Amino acid sequence: MGKAEQIAALRAVAGADDPASSDFDLNPDAVLPPGRTLRPAGVLVAFVERGDGLALVLTKRSSRLKHHPGQIAFPGGKQDEIDADAIDAALREAHEEVGLVPETVEVLGTMPTHETVTGFLMTPVLGLIRGPFNPVPEPGEVDEIFTVPFEHVTDPARYWQQARRWRGTRRHYYTAPFGPYYIWGATARILRGLADRVNP
Structure with missing residues (x-):
């Protein structure tokens, strides 16, 4: 699949009306707390041009973090009062975490929400990085920034x-190992959903 076809596939995914996913999809016997309140969050599923194709930008979270230290994640985080929506949250957090300038991102749309075991309702925001991207990890949150084809x-x-x-x-x-990176949990579940939609 060439770059133009990859971009077309992402646009089609962003416009699809598909069911939501959760960390409990593979655990149907899990008992969820009644009346639980989920906190909204936005994560940026951003692709950058690499040669003749696209590559996904991911981070390795800081080993010093209290929650999910050292795990592979999308740039993004919880939605704050200053954010108009999950898209704003994803772009703001990506700027803070990896130095991605929001104006350089073409937002294609969103994927179905994903509920995490930690009580977040994540909205994956599909985007294409159209301008220069010089990754700058935020030392307190990110140990490494890398791309996956x-x-x-x-x-x-x-x-x-x-x-x-x-x-x-x-x-x-789900897991989706890539070289030294162990992609798993919510990140892998969201990406598996993307893979299923690109290859219906």
């Missing part, structure tokens, strides 16, 4: 189901 993240065969014990129960989740 479009062909890797959109290939369903790259995703595996694994399991581990979490809070006393066995939890199943």
Whole structure:
């Protein structure tokens, strides 16, 4: 798939009306707290041009963070009062975390929301980085910024189901390892959804 076809595929995904996903998709027996309140968040699923194709920008979270240290994640975070919506939150957080200038991002649209086990309702924002991008990791939040080829993240065969014990129960989740990077959890679940939509 050439770059133009990759971009067309992302545009089609952004306009699709698909069901939401959650960290509980692979764990149907999980008991969710009644009356739980989910906190809105926006994450930026941003692709940058690399040679003849696109590549996804991901981060390795700082090992010093209290929550999810060292994990692979999209740039983004919780929606604050200053944000008009999840798109604003994703762009603002990406600017803070990786130095991505919001004006250089062409927002294609959003993917279905994703509920996390930590109580967030994440809105994945699909974007194309159209201007210069010189990654600058925010030292307190990000240890590393890297890219993964479009062909890797959109290939369903790259995703595996694994399991581990979490809070006393066995939890199943997706993984999509790439080189030294162990992509798993909500990030892998959202990307698996992207792969399924690119390859219906």
